[in-house]
Amino acid sequence: MTTTTPGVSGTSEETSPQQTAAPRRDPAAPSEVSGLTHRLATLDRLVELGEGRVDQDLMDDAAALLARAGDRLRLSGDHTIVALAGGTGSGKSSLFNAVCGLELSPTGLRRPMTSSAHACVWGLDGAGPLLDWLEVDKRHRYARASALDQASGEEQAGSLQGLILLDLPDHDSIRSEQVAEVDRYVGVADLLIWVLDPQKYADFAVHRRYLEPLAGHDGVSLIVLNQIDRLAPEEIDECVKDLRRLLEAEGSRTPHILTTSAKSGAGIEDFRDVIADTVAARRARTQRLVADLDRLIQRFEDAFGAVEPPATIDGKGAAALVEALVDAAGIPAVAEAMESAYALRATDYVGWPLTRLATRLRSDPLRRMRLVELRDELRAAFTTPVNAQQAHVDNALQDVTEDVVRDLPPSWRRSVREAGRSNAEALPETLGASLRAVVPSFNQVPGWWWAVRIWQYLLLVVAAVSVVWLVGIAAFAGLKVAHAPTRLLGEAGLAPYVALVLVCVLGLGLLTALVARNLVALTAAKHSERMEQQMREGVTAAARELVITPVEEELAVYARFRDEAGHAIRDVAR
CATH class of the missing domain: 3.40.50.300 (P-loop containing nucleotide triphosphate hydrolases)
Structure with a gap:
């Protein structure tokens, strides 16, 4: 008599020896399962690396195969x-x-x-x-x-x-x-x-x-x-x-x-x-998964290129990026403004005091306007992001990746470009910070400015003493207004010598001011160059951190994806 048991569940209450006998196994089955597991692990890495970068339909199909293979291998292999x-x-x-x-x-x-x-x-x-x-x-x-x-x-x-x-x-x-x-x-x-x-x-x-x-x-x-x-x-x-x-x-x-x-x-x-x-044979389970895996892996051939990808942006591209960001940040203009500000500020320290006094007594609208312009220009450079040049930043970010993506598949070209632009919003503020970083050095006063200032005030004191001396000689020796309290004021013959000292002191003061002015011009240029170099270093660091490093990381992901996909496709060929 033939019987059936409907509603099969996990176990049977009554089974026969034929039903419980151990099934025959192919000795190669464990190695096949191990090889399949290794290949599925490779596919899992491909999905992880390609997610959001490779065709989404392919990623979805790969994820579905991984889920199905995991379930099938977990369930009965008998x-x-x-x-x-x-x-x-x-x-x-x-x-x-x-x-x-x-x-x-x-x-x-x-x-x-x-x-x-x-x-x-x-x-x-x-x-x-x-x-x-x-x-x-x-x-x-x-x-x-x-x-x-x-x-x-x-x-x-x-x-x-x-x-x-x-x-x-x-x-x-x-x-x-x-x-x-x-x-x-x-x-x-x-x-x-x-x-x-x-x-x-x-x-x-x-x-x-x-x-x-x-x-x-x-x-x-x-x-x-x-x-x-x-x-x-x-x-x-x-x-x-x-x-x-x-x-x-x-x-x-x-x-x-x-x-x-x-x-x-x-x-x-x-x-x-x-x-x-x-x-x-007990092999159909793995053979089916292998066949599905082979068919899916072949679709990855279009997801990577035959040319070895670059590891980073070359020196020429990096230099072009830095120059573009330097221009976007307006660093040359800021450096020029700092040079002018340095020179104007130095004049207040090393200029001849009498000349500075005359300048202050005589209103100079051009100098005042220049100081206001410099102050506003430097304040803008140091206190705001460089968002006025966002278009230049965008162009720089677009151009820097063009060489490295030339031989990449379309999907990876897009992902590398996106990596280069991933910090586009933060870049202007970072460029502004690289400019603000030079403010402390800008506020410092060189020691030789103080030395020249003290020297000139000493000369000014000597000149003032000489003037008082000449007035005393004129009053006591020339006009005889009273008896001279000392021979230094009662000898008219000392007047030429005192006048000579006065002339020499004034001349020495003017000479010092002239030499200091030339020295200021020289040091202002060097100071500007040094500040510009510091700002360029800040821009270079920002370009490295916010642009080049993300591109390098994305290229590294592509290199790993390409290597994994190559191994997977070679496994299919074998």
Whole structure:
């Protein structure tokens, strides 16, 4: 008597020795799983490196494959998922029932006949979580009972231990939810069996939608030409040849085609043996994932270029960037203003005091205007970001990456350009800060200014003493206004000598002022050059931190992506 167990879950309450017997394993399976795991880890790194940079559809498909592969490898490896897919009237449900030995799936010609997936399981241990992952309705889960297996023979029964056979809805169903269900199962089955009939084996829909995209899955695909009882022997050969031609034209290298008739039983045993061999090998799970991985990895070929990418912006490009930012920050103009301000400020220290006094007594609107302009110009440079030159900054950021992205794929060109512009908003403020950094040195007063100032005030004191001396001689020796308190004031003959001292002191003061002025002009230029160099160093540091380093980091990501993708594609070639 034949029995079935509906609603398969994680374990079975009553199992037979045939159901619990350990399945045969291929000795190479552990190494295959290890190699697949390594390749999936490479794909995971590619997704991590390419996220937001490479085509998003490719990244989404890669992430979906990683998730599906992780789930499939985590679930039972002792079971092989075999899916029967086909159109209305192709006879896939009849083949399903023939393999099961039971009428589990309804058959007929109306559309659609199989409205949802049916599953028959050989070996219950570990099948429940796998069926839950497949989302097979518990009403359509069946367990192959041991009584039938024993009646069929020990060798045959054991050969299907670990099989999960799925009868899918019609792929040409008029109900979109059933088509979506077929697509989902086609994406996760370990072995895909496409059941075609002599009338619709060349149907454009099944070839374009399924067989052509899965052309690289020959190792985990089987084409069954069913209902051959409707054909004469010579017609069978012609249909098989034509079907093979179609499959090879779509990219299939070695299509595996079987002919069957569920009605007459022709080819059913061969069909069952192919399934049994696949289940016994325990390799379809990894082979399917490898086939999916190979097909996906090939799409990465357009995501990286053949030319070795540069590691950084070359010296010429970096120098051009710095010069452009220097111009955007207005550093030459600021340096010139600082030179003028230095000279005007130095005059207040090293100029001849009498000349400075006369200048202050005599209003100089030009000098006052110049000081105001310099003060405003320097204040703007030191207290505000350089946002007035944002257009120059944008142009500089655009130009600096053009050389390094020339040989990069389009998506990576965009990401490198974006990396170069990632700190565009912060750059003006940083450039302003590099200018403000020179303010402390600008406020300092050189020591020689104080020395000259003290010297000139000493000369001024000597001149004042000389003037007082001459007035005293004139009053006491010349005008005889009173008796001279000392001979220094009563001797008229000392007047020429005192006058000579006065002239020499005044001349020495003017000479000192002249020499100091020339020295100020020289030191002002050097001071301006030094300040400009300091500001350039600040701009260079800002360019390195905010532009060049992000570009280098993005180029490093691309280099790693290119290396990983190259290894992955070479693995496909092997």
